[in-house]
Amino acid sequence: MKKEFIFFGVLILVVVVLSIFGIKSLNGNIVDGVTSESPLKEFAMDSFYDENGVWFSLKEINVNKGDRVRIKVTNIKGKHDFIIDEYGINEITPLNEEVVIEFIADKTGEFVYYCSVPGHREKGQWGTLTVSG
Ligand SMILES: [Cu+2]
Numbered sequence: 001m002k003k004e005f006i007f008f009g010v011l012i013l014v015v016v017v018l019s020i021f022g023i024k025s026l027n028g029n030i031v032d033g034v035t036s037e038s039p040l041k042e043f044a045m046d047s048f049y050d051e052n053g054v055w056f057s058l059k060e061i062n063v064n065k066g067d068r069v070r071i072k073v074t075n076i077k078g079k080h081d082f083i084i085d086e087y088g089i090n091e092i093t094p095l096n097e098e099v100v101i102e103f104i105a106d107k108t109g110e111f112v113y114y115c116s117v118p119g120h121r122e123k124g125q126w127g128t129l130t131v132s133g
Pocket of ligand 1: 080117
């Protein structure tokens with residue numbers, strides 16, 4: 001009777017320890033899978049105006065299809081937003097706040113990002129997002 005208790009005690013301990021390690025390694029694999037499938041590409045830009053026009057400080061963004069894209073936009077002068085029509089992105093960028101925009105680049109091609117405040121795009125506030133296949 002006593003020996004049986006010890007046997008089952010050890011058996012339960014082994015099962016518990018194995019399941020804890022099993023879950024840990026499983027989680028590790030899942031996390032690795034996500035990051036290796038979708039590389040993160042980070043960009044940062046300011047939006048502002050000066051005597052020559054209205055601008056995003058970054059004119060070009062180049063990524064590959066499948067990349068996770070993170071764009072940080074900081075409005076440092078004026079009233080602006082950040083639009084990419086084809087990706088359904090439409091973010092207001094309040095003054096002196098960093099707005100983080102994130103999406104998966106799942107469509108290839110050249111897309112224009114711009115500010116939709118009247119006159120701003122015409123005065124230069126736009127750039128090109130290129131997603132290569
Ligand atoms: Cu603007």
